[in-house]
Amino acid sequence: ETGVTQSPTHLIKTRGQQVTLRCSSQSGHNTVSWYQQALGQGPQFIFQYYREEENGRGNFPPRFSGLQFPNYSSELNVNALELDDSALYLCASSRLAGEMVEETQYFGPGTRLLVL
Amino acid sequence: TQLLEQSPQFLSIQEGENLTVYCNSSSVFSSLQWYRQEPGEGPVLLVTVVTGGEVKKLKRLTFQFGDARKDSSLHITAAQPGDTGLYLCAGFTSGTYKYIFGTGTRLKVLA
Numbered sequence: 001e002t003g004v005t006q007s008p009t010h011l012i013k014t015r016g017q018q019v020t021l022r023c024s025s026q027s028g029h030n031t032v033s034w035y036q037q038a039l040g041q042g043p044q045f046i047f048q049y050y051r052e053e054e055n056g057r058g059n060f061p062p063r064f065s066g067l068q069f070p071n072y073s074s075e076l077n078v079n080a081l082e083l084d085d086s087a088l089y090l091c092a093s094s095r096l097a098g099e100m101v102e103e104t105q106y107f108g109p110g111t112r113l114l115v116l
Numbered sequence: 117t118q119l120l121e122q123s124p125q126f127l128s129i130q131e132g133e134n135l136t137v138y139c140n141s142s143s144v145f146s147s148l149q150w151y152r153q154e155p156g157e158g159p160v161l162l163v164t165v166v167t168g169g170e171v172k173k174l175k176r177l178t179f180q181f182g183d184a185r186k187d188s189s190l191h192i193t194a195a196q197p198g199d200t201g202l203y204l205c206a207g208f209t210s211g212t213y214k215y216i217f218g219t220g221t222r223l224k225v226l227a
Contacts, residue, residue, distance in 0.1 A: 004158075033215070042122075042204050042217035043159070056214050090158050092215075104149065105215065107158035 004093050004108035012114045013081050021076045021111045025093030031055070032074040033105060034066060035090040043090055049074055050096055086115045119143075120207055120218035128224045129195055137190045137203055137221045145207035148188045149215070150179055153202040162190075195225045 005024045013019050025032050031050045035043035045058035049068035063079040072093070078085055089112075094105035120141045129135055139148070147166045151159035163172050165181035165188060172179045176199075178191040188205055205218040 035217075040220075040222075042120075042220045043206075045214050045216070048214070058214070088156075092158075104161060104164050106161060107151075109158045110156075112156065 004091060004106055006089075006091055006108040006111050008111060009109070010112045010114075012116065014116050015081055015083060017081050017115075018077065018079045019081060019113060021078075021089050021091075021113070023074045023076070023091035023093075023108055025072045025074070025091075026106050029093035029095045029106075030072050031094045031096050031105075032068055032072065033092045033094070034074070034076045035092065036060070036085075037088040037090055037110070039087070046076070081115045083115050086113060088112050120205055120216055122203075122205060122218040122221050124221060125219065126222050126224075128226065131196055131225055131227050132194050133225075135192050135195060135223070137192075137223075138187070139189070139205035139207075139218050140187045141207060141216075142186065143207065143209070143216075144185050145216075146185075146210040147208045148181055148185070149206045149208070150188070150190055151204045151206065153204060153220075159204055192223075195223075197225045197227050199223060199225050 007022045033048040034046040037043040046060050047057040048055045052068045065077045067075045088110045090110045092105040092107045123138045149164045150162045153159040163179045168183045168185045170181045176193045180189050203221045206215045208215050
């Protein structure tokens with residue numbers, strides 16, 4: 001059983017640029033959630049994907065968007081980067097089984113993004 | 117807006133001491149998870165509690181879910197330097213499919 005993996009591990013961008021972060025979910029998992037964790041704070045929920053559709057969204061602007069692929073891997077895209085977007089971006093995978101039941105989520109190691 | 121408040125925010129103790137971290141909310145959760153996170157890494161799941169009043173033990177760590185499923189505590193007995201890290205609680209509500217994370221408790225155990 002493989003765990004959750006993310007790429008790249010670190011990234012430096014400048015204000016106004018666009019970035020794509022990638023996540024491979026744990027084997028057998030069909031749901032991916034993305035979180036933003038600023039330094040010294042807890043993770044903030046960005047959105048979740050299930051069956052290739054957005055299944056819930058936190059308080060993040062539309063320039064944060066995502067995709068989930070048939071193999072359940074996922075991408076997080078951020079357009080028009082701002083300095084405050086500098087953070088650790090975490091993805092977590094889990095398995096939705098039946099209706100409105102979600103099993104435990106497991107996190108990847110994260111991508112640390114620095115916006116200059 | 118659902119919020120999870122953790123206390124204390126920071127804790128520095130000597131090896132061998134006991135400690136308790138609290139996670140409180142005005143919202144009811146379907147389940148609650150505790151994680152530990154090392155610098156530069158993702159959170160690692162410690163435990164999931166589901167039933168109100170449930171108590172789970174993981175070696176020297178004891179987790180309790182409040183009867184009303186609005187709060188939880190993590191108690192560490194005889195803390196060791198290896199327990200150092202950021203402890204996070206996260207509440208899940210099945211209706212929203214979202215996890216809400218607490219503000220975190222940064223623990224440092226001195227040898």
